[in-house]
Amino acid sequence: xxxxxxxxxxxxxxxxxxxxxxxxxxxxxxxxxxxxxxxxxxxxxxxxxxxxxxxxxxxxxxxxxxxxxxxxxxxxxxxxxxxxxxxxxxxxxxxxxxxxxxxxxxxx
Amino acid sequence: xxxxxxxxxxxxxxxxxxxxxxxxxxxxxxxxxxxxxxxxxxxxxxxxxxxxxxxxxxxxxxxxxxxxxxxxxxxxxxxxxxxxxxxxxxxxxxxxxxxxxxxxxxxxxxxxxxx
Numbered sequence: 110x111x112x113x114x115x116x117x118x119x120x121x122x123x124x125x126x127x128x129x130x131x132x133x134x135x136x137x138x139x140x141x142x143x144x145x146x147x148x149x150x151x152x153x154x155x156x157x158x159x160x161x162x163x164x165x166x167x168x169x170x171x172x173x174x175x176x177x178x179x180x181x182x183x184x185x186x187x188x189x190x191x192x193x194x195x196x197x198x199x200x201x202x203x204x205x206x207x208x209x210x211x212x213x214x215x216x217x
Numbered sequence: 218x219x220x221x222x223x224x225x226x227x228x229x230x231x232x233x234x235x236x237x238x239x240x241x242x243x244x245x246x247x248x249x250x251x252x253x254x255x256x257x258x259x260x261x262x263x264x265x266x267x268x269x270x271x272x273x274x275x276x277x278x279x280x281x282x283x284x285x286x287x288x289x290x291x292x293x294x295x296x297x298x299x300x301x302x303x304x305x306x307x308x309x310x311x312x313x314x315x316x317x318x319x320x321x322x323x324x325x326x327x328x329x330x331x332x
Contacts, residue, residue, distance in 0.1 A: 151323035207259040
């Protein structure tokens, strides 16, 4: 059974701080996707990483896929209150296997 | 280009009734996936369908749950004789084809409440 462990589960920080969310598995995935979900809405795709070692940047967000394609990280620089939400990683292998999610709260 | 559409957004049913959840994929997408999100939990895969075919239903409960994606019209997730434990948010996602990277785009979800 493929599992994705996401950490931390909860994170409350002040505006301007940096943070990193981790997504780890013992399984290899063909790709890994990061989503953000607002309360009452569906997950919105942020990025898909495909190649081992790949790094993608989306403004203040940096996503990295591990060399062995088993893990990934999301780093947010100078967090803002608008970054508040649930961040989900999902590994692809025919269907998406989701981590438990990281609830981020950025306080002004 | 409209995104993935789901309706209803909210559905209230009494125990024993049937729930029908509908999903229209993005235009040009022929692959549909259903996921369930229980309170305080991540999304769990239920079923993967292409037009008129169920490809993977390994996440579907063995009883009371069924899904279809007909040649014409939306995909339907049907829950018969609902119980309180079925209360959850049900999300549909679609993708254009199976590319190996399988980027999926999600709808807004249907929140089912069983009284």
